[in-house]
Amino acid sequence: MDRVRVVLVDDDQLVRMSLRLMLGGEADLEVIGEAADGDAAIAEVRRLQPDVVLMDVRMPGRDGLSATEAILSWPDPPRILVLTTFDSDEMVLGALRAGALGFVLKDTPPPDILAAVRTVADGNPALSPAATSRLITAATGPRSSETRRAAREAARARLAALTERERDTARAIAEGLSNAEVGARLHISVATVKAHTSSLFAKLGVVNRVQIALLVRDSEE
Template identity: 70%
Template sequence: MTGEREPVRVVVVDDDPLVRMALRLVIDGEPDLALVGEAADGVTAIAVVEERRPDVVLVDVRMPRRDGLDTTREFLTWPVPPRVLVLTTFDSDDLVLGALRAGAHGFVVKDTPPARIVEAVRSVARGDPVLSPAAMARVIAAATGPGSADARGSSREAARRRLAVLTERELDTARAVADGLGNSEIAARLHVSVATVKAHIGSVFAKLGLENRVRVALLVRDAEG
């Protein structure tokens, strides 16, 4: 029928069969989502995703044979990579941060309510990163805590010099990103449209040479820390 959209194709990668079963039930219960494959480790995931060509891959962080970080990096070297949504229990913040740095589009906690997982998949499929304020705070804490590489290598003045290339509105947008706000929330805070927010975020990424919101948030926190 004219106007109907194809469902978002999803592959789930997790070594826990109960997690895979739960996600299968959640995804298959939505008419606009379709589970097209599963894998229990990163090695198998590469083959499954290459064959099935999903729109979104949910990837566990800790897995046998090949972890989620390395698997994500592999996906994102492809000419047409899937969008990656990282699964975590928050006992592995450093790996989650690494996955986001590698280009993942966000992450969800495994005990997230099913409705929010579904919305996360839809958001990532649209190209909107999924980073809740609480999750953002945990990742930033892991990245900038005592002894971390970012804490040792960061410089407040260096960060401020980098941010100086932004316009005032772009800087306001970057600060809102650092607060963990989504596009609609940023639009409400700044009293602009969501399309304008997306344009500002694209400009922030381009000017700063960064690839995702977490990196922007870390830079803002370095500058204001």
């Protein structure tokens, strides 16, 4: 069985040690490297080419958002799972907009963190209910009317390039529906849903469903 190769990024050595012990006890997961800041993370990820990066957001020096943006700009990058205490909501939102596949809170129970790592490794979003609630609060929090207007107009301009069925698919994805659930709602096959989703990635310039959801939210705010 191929193991999921993981790099841990956190400025707290005790957090990294706990995560290493947690993941190291699983037959299908392997911690292959660690980093304490964004610059070290970029270097380690480039050197080791992991499958998943468990990325803290608030660190001294280069933060996790900047490191995430840099890593996800590479061809065939690893999947990134944001690790946070949620004292920096805008950084988490920025990481998700940059293409991180999900996030977990640092006080998440170990089985849920392990499940999130596996989910992200499979290319699927990992947003726990508790964390998603915090994200929604952050995403819909106060912003200036000018900022909201600019984000809304930019999102609508990007969505305007879609066909009507692609827009329906995007809205369903934004609600968190699975491919099977999207197909049932739109009365189309799962294969057609996958084709529409691939088209969304190409037309919108996104790499995962989380980015689609955030774009739809911006267009409706």
